[in-house]
Amino acid sequence: MSKLIRKTMALAVSAAVLSTAMSPSFAAEPTVGGQESVQDWYEAGNDFVRDANRLHRSMHKAKNVILFVGDGMGISTETAARILEGQIIGNTGEEHRLSFEKFPYLALSKTYSWDQQTSDSAPTMTAMVTGYKAREGMLSVNHLTTRGECDPAVIEANSLSTILEQSAAAGKSTGIVSTARLTHATPAATFAHTSVRDWEADSNKPTGCAVKDIAQQLIELSPTVSKSLKVAMGGGRTYFMPKTMVDPEYGSKGRRNDGRDLTAEWVNTRGANAQYVWSKAGFDAVNPNTTSHLLGLFENSHMQYEADRAADKSGEPSLTEMTEKSIQMLQKNRKGFFLHVEGGRIDHAHHAGNAKRALLDAIELSKAVQKAYEMTDPEETLIIVTADHSHTFTIAGYPHRGNDILGLVAEVPDVDGNAPEAAKDKLGLPYTTLGYANGPGWRDAVATGQKRPDLSATDTAALNFMQEATVPLGSETHAGEDVAVHATGPMAHLVHGSMEQNWIYHVMREALDLSEHHHHGRDHKNQH
Numbered sequence: 001m002s003k004l005i006r007k008t009m010a011l012a013v014s015a016a017v018l019s020t021a022m023s024p025s026f027a028a029e030p031t032v033g034g035q036e037s038v039q040d041w042y043e044a045g046n047d048f049v050r051d052a053n054r055l056h057r058s059m060h061k062a063k064n065v066i067l068f069v070g071d072g073m074g075i076s077t078e079t080a081a082r083i084l085e086g087q088i089i090g091n092t093g094e095e096h097r098l099s100f101e102k103f104p105y106l107a108l109s110k111t112y113s114w115d116q117q118t119s120d121s122a123p124t125m126t127a128m129v130t131g132y133k134a135r136e137g138m139l140s141v142n143h144l145t146t147r148g149e150c151d152p153a154v155i156e157a158n159s160l161s162t163i164l165e166q167s168a169a170a171g172k173s174t175g176i177v178s179t180a181r182l183t184h185a186t187p188a189a190t191f192a193h194t195s196v197r198d199w200e201a202d203s204n205k206p207t208g209c210a211v212k213d214i215a216q217q218l219i220e221l222s223p224t225v226s227k228s229l230k231v232a233m234g235g236g237r238t239y240f241m242p243k244t245m246v247d248p249e250y251g252s253k254g255r256r257n258d259g260r261d262l263t264a265e266w267v268n269t270r271g272a273n274a275q276y277v278w279s280k281a282g283f284d285a286v287n288p289n290t291t292s293h294l295l296g297l298f299e300n301s302h303m304q305y306e307a308d309r310a311a312d313k314s315g316e317p318s319l320t321e322m323t324e325k326s327i328q329m330l331q332k333n334r335k336g337f338f339l340h341v342e343g344g345r346i347d348h349a350h351h352a353g354n355a356k357r358a359l360l361d362a363i364e365l366s367k368a369v370q371k372a373y374e375m376t377d378p379e380e381t382l383i384i385v386t387a388d389h390s391h392t393f394t395i396a397g398y399p400h401r402g403n404d405i406l407g408l409v410a411e412v413p414d415v416d417g418n419a420p421e422a423a424k425d426k427l428g429l430p431y432t433t434l435g436y437a438n439g440p441g442w443r444d445a446v447a448t449g450q451k452r453p454d455l456s457a458t459d460t461a462a463l464n465f466m467q468e469a470t471v472p473l474g475s476e477t478h479a480g481e482d483v484a485v486h487a488t489g490p491m492a493h494l495v496h497g498s499m500e501q502n503w504i505y506h507v508m509r510e511a512l513d514l515s516e517h518h519h520h521g522r523d524h525k526n527q528h
Ligand SMILES: [Zn+2]
Pocket: 072, 121, 347, 348, 351, 478
């Protein structure tokens, strides 16, 4: 009998009937399935069609745009995060929706770059913020740029103007928030122009290379962008500190060779009401009404995963709290704002083969989106939620409805009973629903004589559990399939169908009515 037919039969009879008909050991198993009545499914479908018929296109221009990027948040990550959040609040989980899954418009984004089938974050974010597909590892410069280009004039000539810079030129306020280092690829693509994403501090560059490092670029923005960038918050503190300076949180040293303290330079160059904070207490004390320009650097490197945040030495704001404070800062400008918010560490947890931290960070991103939606007027703010690229993350097997998304695959009770589904290895070992096609989760079980590890006594929902991977790699990789683009607000209907990733920029530009500010290169008049 095929698996599907067996499953259909099992679903057709109630769990009560099954429990009397089946073996006694099976009778003790919990009932599986949802709470919905037969009518519920039909009514929900009717509601969906009714709401879809009422959808109207907001044809007017957007005053504000918020671009949320879940770094590495592929569609399987959205699905698993949705289920996990639903299970955390006590439901079966599958029927749950993340905040942005309620947005009316959706598209698929093709994430390849000019030279990569599967991309890294540099060209993908460059595509979203400049409108052009660029090369591996390069930030907001065109594909004609040579890797390792150290001539500032060449970088200048090949630079691509970003949506943040164009919003600044249009008189809007701008902001950047990330749980990764502010100098990391995704946030950096909004303000930096360089051929090597790793040049985050001057000590990361080859000696004598005259192109400004990324931290320096954030401090030495053009006057227009510098005035406009009201808020920049994330990690990466040591990239802004000289090697002689002691870190306030950890007592370690900065990593700048040039002796510059860029955090002090931020305060000194942004006017009398500029502020720099590095702890949760400092963050909480910031009054958005009296602060003109806010720099927050809450970790030496990346900020903590949401799962570990409460244990941080000096405390950190959550992504939701940073989003809230940023919008409070930016809403003061009646001409509107452009804000980029990155859930930067979904990607890092996936690279580590650690699904639980990735999903908890994706849930936190969803909460930040919810906060932004509540704080803004849907008639004037376009909110886009997408990812730069996917990961090799899978949801597999035939787990029953409500099965712990972090657990071993347990099928709908049927003739096999409710034991975890066994794999076809010699010992018939169970396996987890979540897995990776590659990465550090591959177990070298040769020594034990097994082909796979026996997870039957392992807590697969533990925070540090690493899901199994098919191919052993030190770091799990990105994946090349499309990612989702969710949108709501003015011009959100332009997000539709199968899109090239760089078209996201064109949607935002159209929504913000920035056409007259668009250049193939940057506005040279605004440069230092
Ligand atoms: Zn990555």
